[in-house]
Amino acid sequence: MGGRKNNRLDKNAGVIKGKEKESLSDVAYQAVLQGLFDRIVPVGAFVSQSKLVELLGVPIQPLRDALRVLEAEGVLEIHPRSGIQFLKPDLELIRSTYQFRTLIEKAAVRHFAEMGDAETAVNLLEEHRDVVGLIEKNDIDQDILERIEGLEQSLHGNIIASMNNPLIENTGRRLKNYVVLIRLERLITKPLALRSLKEHIAILEACVARDADRAEAAVADHFHAAMQRILGFI
Template sequence: MKLSDKAYEKFKHHLMMGDLKPGQFISQRELATMTGVPLAPVREALLRLELEGVVQIAPQRGIQIVEVSLRFIRDTYQLRMMIEKEAAAKFAGNASEAMISQLREVHRSVIARVDEVGPSDNLLKDAQGIDDSLHDTIVSSLGNELVDWLYAMNNQRIQLIRLAHGHLTLITPGTFRQVMTEHMAIIEALESHDPDAAASAIEKHLTAALHRALGL
């Protein structure tokens, strides 16, 4: 692995672990120490991260982790909506019965487990993974490398939103039922192989997710 790639991956790891916060300023030397990579490859990694919209390089001030503003949240979810509505419509027409059945089963399983023992931290973590996996599966079904790249970049913005507003954007005991209900509506539309219904169901889900992120 190139040193610049190592610096890039280490930076993202520290960001996702919460060691770096949205809006925080940090110097190149501090990043070099944090990532264990020399300054030159750190600078290369920062250019990549700036292009992806994760950091802003401010002369005389250092590197700033992008701030999560209302516009940042709205822009992120708008792009997500554009990608996922198209993907859901295509997926409804192309997905196999076995794939859709598997999606339904993992949702039924986590709902049943929560019904049995309550929304423990581990079960909520599992539910979050199921949530993310559903969206990833739908988008990846397009088989479009450019969309995959753009979606991955936007997912980094989603992660920043979660870091800043995790209590609003992650699945919690209070939102578990609503999120699972929204997901089951998407799966039912997929089972009917109705592109319009699938696009509508995912639009409703993402609109609700945006409202949760905004605290509405």
């Protein structure tokens, strides 16, 4: 009896430790990404693991776990006994990212337009129109920037989530990380913000109307224009 109880306790302890390790690895994963997004770790930097521990304040083992995941996702490259090379966005990454996002979200937005929650689409449309009106009357400040980013996350997140496919959602999150890295050095001006939001509105108007063809075309137009904005062509 006693031996069985001990085995059960040991097994449960192992599960708990595994969950703690997984949780710490998730925290480390988010810390690395946030360090990049907040420019604590410069884009394209080459740093040691010990320096990352110092910069991010995370333990070494969860950090190593997170770095392996991020390497698989293409955010960085691990050089054994040397350091970590972080991704520096270039023309090929920009092209590949927006091409892949277009392929995924053209299919997803058709699903969202045809079968997505109507109230969600209507609410998103109203929120976009409110922020457009706000930008047209005011200069862009931090509060408006945060609202723009929130709308960006909400629109594309809901479109992807409508597929109810974990593989697509994981890919969408990975692509979103690339987009954030690509945009880090980009200044968001009033004209650029208005163009992007009005492209969102075109997508949402098509979804509210249950017009899948128009929604798909609007998504394709949006990503094409977004890539052109990143490259400085418009």
